Amino acid sequence: MDSDRNLPAMAIDAHRSLEITVDGELVGVDDETSTLLDVLRAAGKTSVKDGCSPQGQCGCCTVLVDGQPRVSCVTPVRRVRGREITTVDGIATGDVARWINAFAETGGSQCGFCTPGIICRFEGLRSRGASHDDRDAAADALLAHMCRCTGWQPVVDAWVAFPTATRVLRSAGASHRAELEGGSAQSTASDVAIGRGGFSDDTAPAGALVAALDTSTEEWVVAGTRAEALRLAGKVQGRRTTAEFSPPIEMPEGDWVQTLRTTWTEPGYLETDAAWCLPGGQPVSPLENGGAFGGKVDSDVGAVARRLADDHGHAVRVLYSREDVVRRGPKRPPLAAGVRADGTGLVRVARTAGIADVIAAAASGLDVEEVDVPGPRTSAAIRGAGWLEMAVLSAGLRGEVGWITSPGGGSATAAVAADGSIAVNVRCGAPLDETILRSYCIGAAHMGLGLVTSESLGVDADGVIHDLTVRSFGILRAVETPTINITIEPDDGQPVNGSDAVMAAVAAAAWLARGCPQDWPTG
Ligand code: FES
Numbered sequence: 185m186d187s188d189r190n191l192p193a194m195a196i197d198a199h200r201s202l203e204i205t206v207d208g209e210l211v212g213v214d215d216e217t218s219t220l221l222d223v224l225r226a227a228g229k230t231s232v233k234d235g236c237s238p239q240g241q242c243g244c245c246t247v248l249v250d251g252q253p254r255v256s257c258v259t260p261v262r263r264v265r266g267r268e269i270t271t272v273d274g275i276a277t278g279d280v281a282r283w284i285n286a287f288a289e290t291g292g293s294q295c296g297f298c299t300p301g302i303i304c305r306f307e308g309l310r311s312r313g314a315s316h317d318d319r320d321a322a323a324d325a326l327l328a329h330m331c332r333c334t335g336w337q338p339v340v341d342a343w344v345a346f347p348t349a350t351r352v353l354r355s356a357g358a359s360h361r362a363e364l365e366g367g368s369a370q371s372t373a374s375d376v377a378i379g380r381g382g383f384s385d386d387t388a389p390a391g392a393l394v395a396a397l398d399t400s401t402e403e404w405v406v407a408g409t410r411a412e413a414l415r416l417a418g419k420v421q422g423r424r425t426t427a428e429f430s431p432p433i434e435m436p437e438g439d440w441v442q443t444l445r446t447t448w449t450e451p452g453y454l455e456t457d458a459a460w461c462l463p464g465g466q467p468v469s470p471l472e473n474g475g476a477f478g479g480k481v482d483s484d485v486g487a488v489a490r491r492l493a494d495d496h497g498h499a500v501r502v503l504y505s506r507e508d509v510v511r512r513g514p515k516r517p518p519l520a521a522g523v524r525a526d527g528t529g530l531v532r533v534a535r536t537a538g539i540a541d542v543i544a545a546a547a548s549g550l551d552v553e554e555v556d557v558p559g560p561r562t563s564a565a566i567r568g569a570g571w572l573e574m575a576v577l578s579a580g581l582r583g584e585v586g587w588i589t590s591p592g593g594g595s596a597t598a599a600v601a602a603d604g605s606i607a608v609n610v611r612c613g614a615p616l617d618e619t620i621l622r623s624y625c626i627g628a629a630h631m632g633l634g635l636v637t638s639e640s641l642g643v644d645a646d647g648v649i650h651d652l653t654v655r656s657f658g659i660l661r662a663v664e665t666p667t668i669n670i671t672i673e674p675d676d677g678q679p680v681n682g683s684d685a686v687m688a689a690v691a692a693a694a695w696l697a698r699g700c701p702q703d704w705p706t707g
């Protein structure tokens with residue numbers, strides 16, 4: 185059921201009560217209760233992204249206010265009355281070109297959703313005179329940001345590269361490599377770094393109605409503006425929990441030599457599910473730029489946009505909030521597994537379409553039992569789900585990582601040094617574009633390390649999620665991420681996905697380095 189009780193909410197008083205300067209131009213604001221983010225996006229500044237509003241935790245909406253970085257989603261526009269707002273579009277042409285070059289040179293921007301906000305943050309750092317050799321200063325500045333793609337290191341590299349970066353000409357195979365690694369078409373054009381990757385919610389026609397989900401009724405509420413739709417949907421700010429939750433599936437007693445229990449984890453993509461549609465048309469996909477680590481494969485936003493556009497005879501944008509993604513989006517299926525010395529064993533996994541086949545293909549000696557666990561929806565499409573845990577268990581049994589091959593065909597091995605740094609070797613056919621491949625591999629290494637050591641989602645015995653903010657997922661921050669060195673093995677064979685194997689190899693190396701504790705995250 186949907187509600188149109190609020191239409192038309194787009195009618196706005198012609199009286200403009202305050203003005204701000206945005207990238208050198210005066211912008212009149214109709215509604216003083218709006219956030220700066222809402223005003224900027226309504227003014228067409230789509231480089232300013234919404235990854236978590238109004239949580240203020242992802243940094244994607246960061247802009248400069250009188251030259252200082254500020255998170256716009258928690259900034260009431262009345263607080264910046266008469267102030268000078270600079271988005272990435274308003275940064276001096278020569279400087280923005282150097283940022284574009286720096287991010288292209290280092291692979292510091294993949295999907296690019298986080299990058300415009302990070303560039304604004306780095307501009308603030310630059311204005312304070314920070315040295316471009318100071319990697320720690322850059323990592324500290326990134327504390328206000330989230331990036332799920334790059335593993336941070338290429339972003340810090342971009343800070344270092346800024347003074348000398350020159351224009352990068354992408355190799356012909358760059359897009360192919362990005363698509364192989366991301367699992368979905370992803371632009372590798374240089375303007376991705378300034379937010380022009382072509383995200384669904386950025387391309388919606390001006391004047392499109394906006395739909396938001398009322399979580400108490402599961403009804404979509406349609407209004408003229410995002411702010412109004414959220415207000416009418418009665419969105420209540422989600423929180424994170426300080427409660428401790430154990431992995432939800434128990435292993436029966438047995439003669440296991442190795443056991444592993446995992447918990448719910450969030451894919452953690454930053455661009456929340458979004459789609460739009462014209463009446464009688466086909467919806468624009470939530471996967472326009474990036475694969476979301478398998479998290480949007482069965483997203484309903486496209487179908488909802490089409491239905492609402494037909495119902496209202498008007499273009500409609502459908503956009504999940506961060507809490508909607510947490511509550512409705514699929515998670516990695518938790519499991520509990522035990523392996524005997526002869527390689528036989530048992531895997532008990534949260535009931536998930538297709539997961540038993542994935543596990544059986546990866547670990548033929550193990551019996552697979554699906555169990556019903558109260559909790560969020562799970563998906564076998566989440567990156568590495570099932571087979572990665574089997575590869576890690578197998579490494580634990582052998583006592584070494586060895587070369588791990590992913591279902592996508594790439595192979596990798598990894599080692600954790602005494603200082604915590606991680607060395608990775610990857611083989612995945614012709615690299616096509618080494619910068620892009622390296623960036624994806626570092627991002628995958630960061631994800632594999634986090635999966636083992638820090639990532640989880642608090643879900644209680646009734647299946648209710650208690651971690652609803654983007655900072656709740658345990659994603660490693662830049663200052664917590666060790667140095668990751670990627671060696672790309674020479675190979676001129678058929679290019680295949682390499683980063684999934686890297687994620688598994690780093691997960692195995694991290695687990696072995698910690699002595700193979702039973703429960704993830706190990707802490
Ligand atoms: S959208 Fe503002 S911090 Fe995430």
Ligand code: FES
Nearest residue numbers: 294298331332333
């Ligand atoms: S490049 Fe940072 S979230 Fe995708």
